[in-house]
Amino acid sequence: MPIKWILHWQPNAGTTVNSQILAEVSQCAEGINGIKEGRWKATISFYRAMTREQANANEFPRDFLGISLAEQPGKYYLVLKGQRLVVEAESSIQMIMEKLQSYKTRVALNFEGNQYQLGDFQLRVGKVAPMQSESLRGIVMEMEYLPISSWEKSHQIMGEFFDLWQEALSKRSLPGHFVHIEPNFSEFGLSDQYTSQHTAVQYASIMAQTIATAQSVQPVRN
């Protein structure tokens, strides 16, 4: 499976994210000859333990995520970041979790947008929005290099492309920049060969920052 970097938008201190920035980022992808070729969507759900007593809730993990990815429509990924655990399951695991009633999803985020082809690279630019809402709370990107599946071997070329992308974007003087966090995949029991489980771990790794950005956005009033 091709290597992918997940990038999240980090606003400058004192600023926030908005749809104008998203539009600029998309235009930048087109500006470097990215060919728009369709839409993509991922979803992250936050599971919370159900307990009879409020106090007991702290006994249970508070970082339990369920992730569905665009390229794996029949699969669902469960991540416990603190435990360095990622489990790949079928989508039916969501029904099992619902029937167990021990954990419920309180909040879910959608990541969706356009996809661009740039030679051997594929770029996805996505808006982060709460489920059932259109209001933009963040921006993520997926940067994929099709010819290589080895994380180590791809590092240099991915780094170079990332620098190229940052440079192109910097000409637009936007109040922020994209950040790439590299999780320690081996701690999750993942090998150098890239898989969708690696993608799920990357998404889990950007959640803290994504939530912080989302909370900084003024709520939309009707």
Next chain:
Amino acid sequence: MECVVQGIIETQHVEALEILLQGLCGVHRERLRIHELCLKSGPNLGLVASEVRLLCDLEQPEPTWTVRHIGGAMRGAGAEQLSVLVRTLAESKVSKNALRLFYSLGYKLDHELLRVGFAFHFQRGAQITVTVSSVNKMLKLHTTDEAVPVTPGIQLVEVTAPASSENYTEVVAAVSSFCEYLAPLLHLSKPGVSTGVVPTAAAAAASLMSDGDEDGDGDGKEVVWHILLSCGLLQY
């Protein structure tokens, strides 16, 4: 959803049952070696207690894992009348660290079993699976190499078929009808309704095990037909 019935058979008659099943199903049996871990939620987790099973298929070259949730049985006067249990069932294949995940979520191991035997999968009015297995317990945690039978000399037979709310009556009929063919050797009923072994089992098994190959094709199917005829389950 699934339809399910269970029964028991003495280990000495399992070979005869296999011959009967081979004749009825027309497919080859598959070996079965499943490590089943039954997990229950810890004391403070959930508004109600919950239970989930992890099944590890040890017959595969690389062990494969499945999570299974068995739901409540269909209720009501109609359901009481059925000879087959209809219950909700949800399953998902999972990667191998699912057990660690559920432990981290607050589930505890309630018990574990090793089921060793064989299964037949075939189509007969519904997609039916018959499993015949000895149920074994492990003397030490997770040691599947050192498992001993829970009920020595007795094996569990289970007949299951997937169903939906639209077709469960047809599936129930298909399963019931198939179970009648096994009546000489064992009685199948809803899980939880125990009926013991069948008195005709020894005689039926003896007939099945004898060399009844009348037409010389080597499969002894004639024995199967004779048994079913003699029990009034088939007519000329």
